[in-house]
Amino acid sequence: MPEGHSVHRIARQFDRNFVGRTVSASSPQGRFAEGAALLSGREATAARAVGKQMFLAFEDDLWLRVHLGLYGAWDFAGEILVDPTIASANGRMGQTNQRGTDLAPILDDAGENSLSSIGAPRRTRVHVRMSEQTQGLGEDGDEWPPPVVGQVRLRLLTETTCADLRGPTACVLQTPDEVAATIAKLGPDPLVDDPAEGEERFTAVVRRKPTSIALLLMDQSVVGGIGNVYRAELLFRARLNPHTPGREVPEEIVRQIWRDWVRLLAIGVETGQMMTMDDLDPAAYRLAMANRDDRHWVYRRAGLPCRVCGTAIVLEELAARKLYWCPRCQA
DNA sequence: TCTCCATGTTCAC
DNA sequence: TGAACCTGGAGAT
Numbered sequence: 001m002p003e004g005h006s007v008h009r010i011a012r013q014f015d016r017n018f019v020g021r022t023v024s025a026s027s028p029q030g031r032f033a034e035g036a037a038l039l040s041g042r043e044a045t046a047a048r049a050v051g052k053q054m055f056l057a058f059e060d061d062l063w064l065r066v067h068l069g070l071y072g073a074w075d076f077a078g079e080i081l082v083d084p085t086i087a088s089a090n091g092r093m094g095q096t097n098q099r100g101t102d103l104a105p106i107l108d109d110a111g112e113n114s115l116s117s118i119g120a121p122r123r124t125r126v127h128v129r130m131s132e133q134t135q136g137l138g139e140d141g142d143e144w145p146p147p148v149v150g151q152v153r154l155r156l157l158t159e160t161t162c163a164d165l166r167g168p169t170a171c172v173l174q175t176p177d178e179v180a181a182t183i184a185k186l187g188p189d190p191l192v193d194d195p196a197e198g199e200e201r202f203t204a205v206v207r208r209k210p211t212s213i214a215l216l217l218m219d220q221s222v223v224g225g226i227g228n229v230y231r232a233e234l235l236f237r238a239r240l241n242p243h244t245p246g247r248e249v250p251e252e253i254v255r256q257i258w259r260d261w262v263r264l265l266a267i268g269v270e271t272g273q274m275m276t277m278d279d280l281d282p283a284a285y286r287l288a289m290a291n292r293d294d295r296h297w298v299y300r301r302a303g304l305p306c307r308v309c310g311t312a313i314v315l316e317e318l319a320a321r322k323l324y325w326c327p328r329c330q331a
Numbered sequence: 332t333c334t335c336c337a338t339g340t341t342c343a344c
Numbered sequence: 345t346g347a348a349c350c351t352g353g354a355g356a357t
Contacts, residue, residue, distance in 0.1 A: 003338055006338085052338095052339080052340095067340075068338095068339085069339050069340065070337060070338075070339045070340085071337075071339085072339090119338095169339065170340085218339090220339095220340090227338045227339075228337090228338055228339085229338050230338085231338095274338075299338090321339085322337095
């Protein structure tokens with residue numbers, strides 16, 4: 001599942017490519033047919049991400065709320081204008097159209113959070129139309145709009161850009177009041193809330209809970225956007241035992257975790273990758289970036305030696321999710 | 332072709 | 345606390 005960084009990238013993609021444009025909406029799969037009919041023909045007016053939720057506003061105060069859940073993904077096709085605040089990890093941002101505008105790079109790696117497909121990692125279809133002169137056909141002869149492949153819950157189409165939504169946990173229309181109620185239930189998000197205020201909210205909640213810090217970090221009402229990968233990595237970086245009750249975690253460590261999340265989220269949004277070993281030396285960093293299976297301190301490293309102490313990384317189940325940690329560094 | 336798996340949430344018990 | 349939901353890739357058969 002895309003953690004918070006991906007959802008912010010998606011929102012920025014929508015902001016750049018859909019906001020201000022009239023959208024044609026459909027539900028090829030049929031499960032969002034009524035909603036798509038209501039959206040179709042309206043202009044998109046805003047795109048926002050809060051935690052793992054994305055909100056897309058349309059004319060007449062109609063909001064689309066999407067949560068990708070475990071399997072969801074957006075595939076973008078067509079002419080994709082890249083938000084200048086996000087980049088591909090390998091820097092392949094070179095394609096430009098005849099107006100000199102950046103187009104989407106081809107995949108940054110195995111599809112993880114590339115600009116063309118954002119969500120659950122999967123093989124990606126990339127269609128990049130180079131200019132309006134080629135409207136109707138992509139440069140390589142692709143159809144326009146692209147043929148529907150698989151279970152597409154919602155297709156949003158402008159004259160130049162196509163976004164296909166697959167497998168979301170939530171895809172619903174909301175009123176402004178409902179959007180506000182949804183957001184009110186979420187914990188602070190460093191890219192939405194003032195980071196200093198967020199730190200205070202996060203610290204106050206964690207410090208009064210008997211629940212383990214590992215569960216609290218995954219609780220979206222405590223902090224927005226953290227998922228299983230960032231949880232494991234944040235706890236390792238803090239050298240904190242995942243089972244420590246929140247109220248027993250020293251305040252300075254709680255604040256350190258928040259500030260680390262602020263930092264990692266910013267890196268994730270910028271690069272599209274959950275790089276958590278940013279404090280490596282440059283050579284080791286480049287190596288880690290090149291190999292997505294070797295990019296974390298503990299996540300998916302069960303049984304492998306800890307990168308710091310050599311102790312075997314432990315894998316256990318906590319609330320039906322896999323938890324990776326080093327029993328020595330995080331004793 | 333079948334089974335398992337995954338970066339998640341919600342609901343019933 | 346555990347099951348259901350959801351989708352497609354990967355590996356086993």
